[in-house]
Amino acid sequence: MRATVQNYIRAERERREENGEKGFSLIELIIVVVILGILAAIAIPTxxxxxxxxxxxxxxxxxxxxxxxxxxxxxxxxAVTADSFKSLNTDSVVVTLKSGTTLTDFCVQAAKNGKTQTSGPGC
Structure with a gap:
């Protein structure tokens, strides 16, 4: 299949050179569009x-x-208060103390758009 397409492209190129035509053939443009479509289909999900x-x-x-x-x-x-995390609450991210009152059992939660992550020894 590949050889057939290459032979067709070579034959078209030779025909255009003989007739003095310039530019790309329709098949060459279609091949470029197909290749770009395949690349986009791979890149967008990634x-x-x-x-x-x-x-x-x-x-x-x-x-x-x-x-x-x-x-x-x-x-x-x-004491840990809401003001303690004020500087961390940016770009719709809300950081709060989820649980705990000592150095060994606290849990901090960060939330944005329904997604959450936690950190700390009590999580």
Whole structure:
């Protein structure tokens, strides 16, 4: 099949050169469009998967940062309040203390668009 297409393209090219025609034949343009379609069919699902993974990893990072804030507060014998996580609540991400009141049993939760991730020794 491949040899047939290559022979056809070569024959068309020779015919165009003999007649002084310039440009691409219809079959050459169709082949290019098919190749671009195949590449798009592969790239789009891959991009969507990468985007979902990046969002999950961003939530994990926010939860871990919240756990660091809570651990620092508990280590300094300071109460953990909603204001403790105020700087972490960006881009629709909401970081809250899910449970626990000591350095060894707290759990911090990061949520965005219905997805959640947790971090801390009590999770």
């Amino acid at each position: 991009f969507i998967s990468i985007q979902g993974t990046a969002e999950t990893n961003a939530l994990k990072a926010s939860a871990a940062n919240g756990a660091s804030v809570a651990a620092a507060a508990y280590a300094n014998n300071t």
